[in-house]
Amino acid sequence: MSHDIIKVSRNTENAPTSFVSTQTVAFSHYNNFSAQLPVDPKTGKIVAGGVAEQATQCLNNIKAIVESIGHVMDDVVKLNIFVKNIADIALIDEVYTGYFQAALPTRTTVQVAALPMSEALVQIDALISNGEGTAPQAACPLIKVSRNTENAPQGLFSQTAAFSHYNNLASQLPVDVKTGALVAGGVAQQTEQCLNNIKAVLESIEHTMQDIVKTTIFVTDLADMEVVNQVCAKFFPGYVPARSFVNASALPMGALVQIDTVVSHGDGTPPQLPEDTALLVIEANNTENAPVQPYSHTVAFSHYNHISGQLPLDPKTGAIVAGGVNDQARQCLSNIKAIIESVDHVMDDTVKINIQLKNIADLDAVNDVYTTFFQGELPARTVIGVAEIPMGALVQIDAVVSNCEGTPPQA
Known part of the structure; x- marks a missing residue:
């Protein structure tokens, strides 16, 4: 694969836009979507009704983005559903299944303390297969492979959805x-x-x-x-x-x-050839310039790096930095930047950011810091409010980063 694979950031007026995120960021064989709130893109407001109407709007927004880039909902590989009340899942399920004609995506469902708009009852983000890849990759009719086993719990989802690597x-x-x-x-x-x-x-x-x-x-x-x-x-x-x-x-x-x-998934999905890809290597790395953790700072495989959640810790002292949420957000992002730079990448290689906030009202203060870490188009993003963050922190951030050089034996 080329070292010049291009990250493609796109927005459509048919879904809500934001000055702090991109609706979808494609890199190689995946599209990473920003979380969609139940916002009518024409009014910029939460739609009327209850959780069923809100879930419908979230999924309609995802569908609008999917279709704006020449894809369909059955290209969705994974959905993350964040709700204010876990009891609402039954109502969301009634809406959700109607958006897919083939095997359902894999799924995560969790109740969180808060969402970015106080009236929102649900927020959904997505990962989409991208068979055409991003330039200069040649378009390839890769197949999404959804599978289940009776040896694990089943439900309104696929247990595993493989696409490419x-x-x-x-x-x-x-x-x-x-x-x-x-x-x-x-x-x-x-x-x-x-x-x-x-x-x-x-x-x-x-x-x-x-x-x-x-x-x-x-x-x-x-x-x-x-x-x-x-x-x-x-x-x-x-x-x-x-x-x-x-x-x-x-x-x-x-x-x-x-x-x-x-x-x-080193064997890839058809028509990729297992003998060409099965020897891809997982590359786990740590750096002394980010806080020590009992797990890897970053793990690269094929064309993506996955960064562990970063707390606002000073790597020299191991303690939370002094100051408020503004200072803490800067430290989280500085830690991510140190990890990214330790593997010879830059912050603009980031395709997705996930932010946890102790107080959702702090989001504006975080945004003031956040945008200064990127020179180009902003990554896709998901923000949730949580009741508590490790070590009493006010914010925690993790990231997914493009990895154009791939991992060995790719060239």
Whole structure:
């Protein structure tokens, strides 16, 4: 692959626009979408009605963006659904399934403390397959491969959707596949069940836990992080993927933990040839210029780098920086910048940013800092409000970065 693969940032007037994000950023074989609120693009206001009407508007906005770049909704690989009330999921499901004609995407569903507009009940972001690639790649009729196994919980989603060199798994709850109920015990037992479900999905497609590139772990109590990390260590000996923790206000079925995973897929999807791609290497890197973590700072595979969630920690002291949310946001972004530069990239290679805020009202202050870190078109972005962030921080940020050089043996 060429080192000159181009990042393509696009907006359409048929969906809400923002001065702090791009609606969709394509790089190589994926499009990364900004989270869509239930905003009517003509009025700029939240649509009237309840959660069903709001979910419809979110999905209509995603559909408008998808169609503006010559794609269809069945090209969606993954959806992340953030709700104010987890009980609303049944109503959202009634709307959601009507947008897809073929296999459903993989999915993550979580209740959060707040969304960027106070009247919003739901927010949805998306990852879209991009078979044509981005210039100078030649268009290729790659196939999205959606699969399920009876050895892991099933639902209104695909357990795994592979496209090109990545698998995106549905978030796994601590559900015993034999009973359909949450496993007995506390967060340790629940974390182990989540990871066993992930392992079952991976084994069903002839992959292993060592193929995981990034985990996002949703917990209802941040005090459980240490226990979760201890259980994760059993499943990731030697190599630890990038990781972000998110404080969920609630999870489906009343679970204590839910785990989302991004998986390398060296064999690619047809018509890519396994013998040409199976030896792609996962490249995990850390730098002393960012805070020490019990997991990798960045994990690259093929044409993407996945950056672990960054807290506003001074890497020299390991403590939260002094000041307010403005200073903390600057430190988070500085840590991301240090990681990106340590692997010979720049901030404008970023395709997606995810921001957690302790107080959603701080978003304007974060935006003032945020825009100064980019010289070109801004990445796609998702913002959620959470009740708590590790170490009492006011903000935490993670990122997905383009990786035009690929990972060996790509040239």
